[in-house]
Amino acid sequence: MVKDLIENNRAWSLAKTEVDPNFFKRLAAQQSPEFLWIGCSDSRVPANEIVGLDPGELFVHRNVANLAPPQDANYLSVLQYAVEVLKVKHIMVVGHYGCGGVQAAVDGQRHGLIDHWLHPIREVFDENRKELEGLEDGAPRMDRLCELNVMRQVRNVASDVFVQDAWLRDQKIAVHGWVYSLKNGLITDLGATVRCLDDYKLMVGRS
Numbered sequence: 001m002v003k004d005l006i007e008n009n010r011a012w013s014l015a016k017t018e019v020d021p022n023f024f025k026r027l028a029a030q031q032s033p034e035f036l037w038i039g040c041s042d043s044r045v046p047a048n049e050i051v052g053l054d055p056g057e058l059f060v061h062r063n064v065a066n067l068a069p070p071q072d073a074n075y076l077s078v079l080q081y082a083v084e085v086l087k088v089k090h091i092m093v094v095g096h097y098g099c100g101g102v103q104a105a106v107d108g109q110r111h112g113l114i115d116h117w118l119h120p121i122r123e124v125f126d127e128n129r130k131e132l133e134g135l136e137d138g139a140p141r142m143d144r145l146c147e148l149n150v151m152r153q154v155r156n157v158a159s160d161v162f163v164q165d166a167w168l169r170d171q172k173i174a175v176h177g178w179v180y181s182l183k184n185g186l187i188t189d190l191g192a193t194v195r196c197l198d199d200y201k202l203m204v205g206r207s
C-alpha cells in the first residue's frame with residue numbers, strides 16, 4: 001500500500017532526528033558527497049544501503065544496465081555536476097550479476113525502445129565474442145558480459161572531457177568498476193580503476 005510508504009517515511013524521519021537532531025538541518029544547508037555512483041535501476045541494488053552510506057554521502061545516477069553513454073544528456077549532466085560542482089573524489093560504475101538489461105541486450109528477442117538503449121552492450125558482446133562464446137551459455141557468459149560492460153562504462157567515464165579536464169587541473173578523481181552479486185550482497189572490485197590521465201592512456205593503449 002502506498003499509504004504504508006508515507007507512514008514508513010514518518011517513522012524514518014523521526015528515527016533519524018532522534019539519533020541526530022540536526023541531521024536534516026545540516027543536509028538541507030548543503031550536500032558534499034565524495035562519491036558518484038553510476039548503477040543499474042534494478043530494485044535489488046539500492047546504492048546507499050549496499051555501501052552503508054547516509055543521505056548526503058552518495059550522488060547517484062541509475063539507469064537500465066548502468067550505462068554511461070557519451071551522448072546521454074541525463075548522465076552527462078549528473079557527471080558534470082558531480083565533477084565540477086560537488087568535486088567528488090570517486091566515481092564508481094556498479095553493475096550486477098543477473099542484470100536483466102544486459103541479458104535483454106543479447107537474447108535475440110525484440111523488446112522495443114530498450115533495444116536501442118541497450119545497443120552499447122551488443123557492441124561490447126561483439127567485440128568480446130570470442131571470449132564470451134568460449135564460456136558456458138547462460139549465467140557464466142552473462143556474468144562475464146556484465147563485467148565487460150562495467151569496464152566499458154568505466155572507459156566511457158574516464159574518456160569524458162569533464163573527467164579529463166579535471167585531471168588536467170590536478171583534481172583528484174578515481175573511476176572504479178564494481179560488480180554486485182544479488183546472491184550474497186557482496187561487491188567485487190574489477191581492478192579496473194583509472195586514477196589519472198596516465199592510467200587512462202595505459203588502458204586505451206596510448207602512450
Ligand code: CO
Nearest residue numbers: 040042099100
Ligand atoms: Co540490472
